[in-house]
Amino acid sequence: MVSPAHFIALSVILFVIGAVGVLVRRNAIVVFMCVELMLNAANLAFVTFARMHGALDGQVIAFFVMVVAAAEVVVGLAILTAIFRARRSASVDDASLMKY
Amino acid sequence: MTGSAHAALVPHAAAIASLHATGIQDAAGLLLAFPLAGAVILLLGGKRTNSWGHLVGVAMPVLAFAYAVAAFVQMLGYPAAQRARDLVLYQFINVGRFQVPMGLRLDQLSICFVLLITGVGSLIHIFAVGYMSHDPERRRFFGYMNLFLAAMLLLVLANNYLGLYAGWEGVGLASYLLIGFWQYKPAAATAAKKAFVANRVGDVGLSLGIMLMFAQFGNVTFTGVFGAVHSASHGVVLAIGLLLLLGACGKSAQVPLQSWLLDAMEGPTPVSALIHAATMVTAGVYLIVRSAPIFDLSPGARIAVAVVGAVTLLWGAIIGCAKDDIKKALAGSTMSQIGYMMLAAGLGPAGYVFAIAHLLAHGFFKAGLFLGAGSVKHEMNDEVDMRRFGGLASAMPITFVAFTLGYLAIIGVPPFSGFFTKDPIIDAAFAKGGTSGALLGTAALLGAGITAFYMTRVMLMTFSGERRWDEKVHPHEAPPVMTAPMIVLAIGSVAAGGFLILANRLMNFLGPVTGVPPVVRGIWTPAGGAALALVVVGAVIAWALYGRREVPVTAPAGNLVTVAARKDLYGDAINEGLLMRPGQWLTRLSVYFDNRGVDGLVNTVAAAFGGSSGRMRKVQTGFVRSYALSMLVGAVLLVGTFLLVRL
Numbered sequence: 041m042v043s044p045a046h047f048i049a050l051s052v053i054l055f056v057i058g059a060v061g062v063l064v065r066r067n068a069i070v071v072f073m074c075v076e077l078m079l080n081a082a083n084l085a086f087v088t089f090a091r092m093h094g095a096l097d098g099q100v101i102a103f104f105v106m107v108v109a110a111a112e113v114v115v116g117l118a119i120l121t122a123i124f125r126a127r128r129s130a131s132v133d134d135a136s137l138m139k140y
Numbered sequence: 141m142t143g144s145a146h147a148a149l150v151p152h153a154a155a156i157a158s159l160h161a162t163g164i165q166d167a168a169g170l171l172l173a174f175p176l177a178g179a180v181i182l183l184l185g186g187k188r189t190n191s192w193g194h195l196v197g198v199a200m201p202v203l204a205f206a207y208a209v210a211a212f213v214q215m216l217g218y219p220a221a222q223r224a225r226d227l228v229l230y231q232f233i234n235v236g237r238f239q240v241p242m243g244l245r246l247d248q249l250s251i252c253f254v255l256l257i258t259g260v261g262s263l264i265h266i267f268a269v270g271y272m273s274h275d276p277e278r279r280r281f282f283g284y285m286n287l288f289l290a291a292m293l294l295l296v297l298a299n300n301y302l303g304l305y306a307g308w309e310g311v312g313l314a315s316y317l318l319i320g321f322w323q324y325k326p327a328a329a330t331a332a333k334k335a336f337v338a339n340r341v342g343d344v345g346l347s348l349g350i351m352l353m354f355a356q357f358g359n360v361t362f363t364g365v366f367g368a369v370h371s372a373s374h375g376v377v378l379a380i381g382l383l384l385l386l387g388a389c390g391k392s393a394q395v396p397l398q399s400w401l402l403d404a405m406e407g408p409t410p411v412s413a414l415i416h417a418a419t420m421v422t423a424g425v426y427l428i429v430r431s432a433p434i435f436d437l438s439p440g441a442r443i444a445v446a447v448v449g450a451v452t453l454l455w456g457a458i459i460g461c462a463k464d465d466i467k468k469a470l471a472g473s474t475m476s477q478i479g480y481m482m483l484a485a486g487l488g489p490a491g492y493v494f495a496i497a498h499l500l501a502h503g504f505f506k507a508g509l510f511l512g513a514g515s516v517k518h519e520m521n522d523e524v525d526m527r528r529f530g531g532l533a534s535a536m537p538i539t540f541v542a543f544t545l546g547y548l549a550i551i552g553v554p555p556f557s558g559f560f561t562k563d564p565i566i567d568a569a570f571a572k573g574g575t576s577g578a579l580l581g582t583a584a585l586l587g588a589g590i591t592a593f594y595m596t597r598v599m600l601m602t603f604s605g606e607r608r609w610d611e612k613v614h615p616h617e618a619p620p621v622m623t624a625p626m627i628v629l630a631i632g633s634v635a636a637g638g639f640l641i642l643a644n645r646l647m648n649f650l651g652p653v654t655g656v657p658p659v660v661r662g663i664w665t666p667a668g669g670a671a672l673a674l675v676v677v678g679a680v681i682a683w684a685l686y687g688r689r690e691v692p693v694t695a696p697a698g699n700l701v702t703v704a705a706r707k708d709l710y711g712d713a714i715n716e717g718l719l720m721r722p723g724q725w726l727t728r729l730s731v732y733f734d735n736r737g738v739d740g741l742v743n744t745v746a747a748a749f750g751g752s753s754g755r756m757r758k759v760q761t762g763f764v765r766s767y768a769l770s771m772l773v774g775a776v777l778l779v780g781t782f783l784l785v786r787l
Contacts, residue, residue, distance in 0.1 A: 059772055062765070063772070064765075066765075071765075132763075132764045133765065138762055139761055140758055
């Protein structure tokens with residue numbers, strides 16, 4: 041039997057993989073995908089708890105998260121494309137002009 | 141203004157409701173307008189007027205003098221009680237209750253000054269045409285001189301203290317400009333500044349006095365103030381008197397504000413003659429005599445005036461004894477003679493007339509002496525050290541004779557001017573009675589002897605003895621444009637004193653304004669005789685020291701008094717030690733407190749914020765991954781905290 045604890049564990053694993061990916065990878069596309077991974081880990085946790093409590097709130101929020109993620113991808117990829125065109129690089133460490 | 145009620149109380153014409161000027165006198169504004177127009181033309185006209193500027197500069201004072209004579213003649217036609225005439229030019233200040241009409245007063249006192257200023261002024265202007273003939277800036281010189289005359293005439297003609305003050309400041313400005321006329325000489329520039337600063341101290345006193353008058357009487361016109369001064373308390377009258385005295389000390393170079401006059405000799409010699417001998421420096425005496433109704437009510441203020449005069453007459457005389465610079469010796473003498481006038485003015489009605497008589501006579505003989513000194517200086521290639529003169533009598537006979545007449549006048553040999561005007565002052569000082577009278581009289585008597593000493597010294601060192609000149613100089617007599625004014629002034633030196641004093645002419649003339657001495661004494665008084673004896677003693681000592689023996693070209697070391705006198709009796713050192721240094725310390729302390737205290741606090745706070753924010757902004761690295769890490773750490777900490785609190 042697969043208990044909610046398993047789903048939560050998977051969610052945590054996915055989230056950690058995503059977070060570590062965001063922190064250690066330089067390629068902006070990979071960072072993006074890792075962010076998506078973290079969002080989906082959160083979605084999984086929402087859905088699991090919704091199912092566990094027999095309420096629909098979590099499932100609805102999961103849809104919202106997906107919508108936000110989609111919007112974020114649109115804007116983010118557009119920015120990425122612009123940066124790549126200007127700098128011929130997709131490394132997030134290269135885009136570090138906005139500092140002290 | 142003041143009705144007959146006051147006139148009955150006050151024996152001065154100043155408080156009598158004065159009449160309006162009519163006829164020629166109605167145009168008394170011309171007296172100011174002539175020299176002012178000259179100044180405007182010469183100073184605004186610029187280089188265009190260079191070729192004929194000096195003619196305008198001379199014409200204006202002469203025109204003013206001609207007008208003054210006409211006004212004087214008209215005044216003589218009036219009965220004595222009606223000679224004070226007022227004339228309103230325009231409303232000077234018109235603010236609520238503070239009403240000051242800019243008016244002129246032609247009365248016996250002011251006409252004396254006007255005649256002296258325009259008369260002697262005209263002569264000195266004529267002299268200056270020759271004296272300044274080689275100066276490329278002669279036109280500017282005449283512009284300033286005319287400006288001075290306009291201010292000086294306003295000073296003596298104004299019928300209120302505010303107008304007097306305007307003139308007072310005007311002459312101060314002109315004096316500053318003219319002392320520093322050769323401003324490329326550092327000594328001249330410094331002397332001008334010094335004169336300005338020292339005068340400023342006195343001017344503060346005068347302005348405070350005028351403010352006090354306004355606060356007390358709501359009025360600054362002579363008529364208003366003199367009419368109301370009787371109702372003022374003793375303290376107020378004393379305060380006004382002392383403040384006016386402070387102003388007089390500054391302008392007339394009296395102790396303790398005397399130090400500027402000797403340095404003022406850096407100016408061209410006609411300036412020294414006109415401003416720093418004959419007219420401007422006597423403004424203090426005018427102020428005291430004009431304010432007679434105030435001083436009459438305050439014996440304390442009067443004695444202060446007399447003491448200042450007595451101290452200064454000795455102070456200046458002692459300085460005059462040691463100076464080798466002919467102009468500075470004469471400047472010491474000017475201080476001393478004005479000391480006599482102040483002493484006389486401090487004696488009250490017993491002395492006012494003699495103060496003015498001595499002032500007028502002094503205007504002649506001292507201007508003459510200065511012009512003589514200028515003539516000598518001119519011919520000796522601007523040499524002023526008397527140790528380099530000697531034997532000039534044969535080279536410059538006219539200057540010598542004119543100078544000698546001035547010399548006889550100043551030391552008070554009968555029948556020259558000084559005898560008639562100085563001896564009554566000495567006599568009046570003794571006649572004051574009491575210890576103070578004896579002390580003041582003794583000081584004045586001693587001063588007469590010292591005067592004879594230093595003037596004889598000047599005469600002998602300059603005109604007699606061996607020729608100690610450089611080989612390069614070839615002195616000969618000055619041109620007529622310079623000798624003519626000297627001759628006229630020499631005649632004045634001979635005759636002015638006798639004319640004024642004999643038959644009590646000046647006393648009868650000035651009496652309605654200044655009051656008359658309670659006892660009218662004859663020409664020959666015991667004090668006068670003693671003074672004459674001392675004069676002979678002083679002159680003989682001077683002859684023994686400088687006439688009989690050869691004068692060394694380099695000054696000998698001298699005794700303690702000589703050394704002190706050469707240094708102006710440490711007047712500068714006293715000012716420096718007592719005022720300048722503490723002032724500097726105060727400013728330095730203020731600057732230190734400002735920098736370290738006020739600015740220090742503000743700057744420290746600002747630096748603390750600036751420094752910490754500078755360090756804190758280093759957190760903003762620009763690396764998006766480090767931001768992500770900090771967000772993650774923050775989120776983990778937040779969640780962890782919630783969990784801990786929950787547990």
